[in-house]
Amino acid sequence: MAKTAAPSAKKLRQQCTDAWPKRNQASDGIVPSAAHTKESPNSDHEPGKAGYCHAVDITHDPNNGCDAGKVLAAIVASRESRFKYGIYNKQITYGAGSTPSGKSPWIYYSYTGTNPHTKHAHVSIVDTKAACESTANWSIAAGTPPKTTGRLDENGILDSATVIRWQEIMGTLVDGIISGQSTVNKKRHQASTAIRYGSGGSSLVRAVQKKLGKNVDGQLEVNTINAIQKHLGAQVDGYFSAKPSEMVRALQKRLNTGKF
Secondary structure, three states, X not given: OOOOEOHHHHHHXXXXXXXXXXXXXXXXXXXXXXXXXXXXXXXXXXXXXXXXXXXXXXXXXXXXXXXXXXXXXXXXXXXXXXXEEEEEOOXXXXXXXXXXXXXXXXXXXXXXXXXXXXXXXXXXXXXXXXXXXXXOOOOOHHHOOOOOOOOOOOOOOEOHHHHXXXXXXXXXXXXXXXXXXXXXXXXXXXXXXXXXXXXXXXXXXXXXXXXXXXXXOOOOOHHHHHHHHHHHOOOOOOOEOOOOOHHHHHHHHHHOOOOO
16 A cells, blocks of 8 residues: 655645755655665554654755754744654654653653664654644744843853753754753752753753863763853852852853853
């Protein structure tokens, strides 16, 4: 039996091509190959209850404008009702109504599947006839993730607004969350409300570590915190101390200048 691509998936793929005509499409995909079916027979690329292949992969090609992580971030920010879940760069996020037990929607979690999804973003669509057949525009926002506006409140709390601004300045995935952190370091994060614990590390932390010449593992651990404190001219003690934190205030002041 022939497999049919969901019109909604085709719409998202076409929007990306219309927005960035020169984008590489090497890792694009909706209808699975025979090899993909053999490897992942339960993938949403396979026909679901609505009769459609209801997932689409968008190639990551920032050099030609199509940043797959930013496309996914824009969809997440729009709270798109057709969105089931998305995967990009070792992180997974779920839509409302499609969230596994113990998880929250629209939050990024570490993804430990065999394919890290660094070459493309995977977007799964809710398996209903209405969602699959909808050809309404997706909010890809021309690859621009949600932005913070105005000055950050220099309140000494490492909150989502602060993390979003930090992510924007560092050029990483923008979701307001420092994800994949080890609980071993939890005692060092007292001033944060935007850290999620798990595995895999954070793309933001990796970018910071690279800039500061530290070991790049994505973990906000003592050596990384010390390096951030030294970079900001704050007291070096290896802790984001209890709220409010003078170190976080220093970070917020720096981010309000448009740089880190």
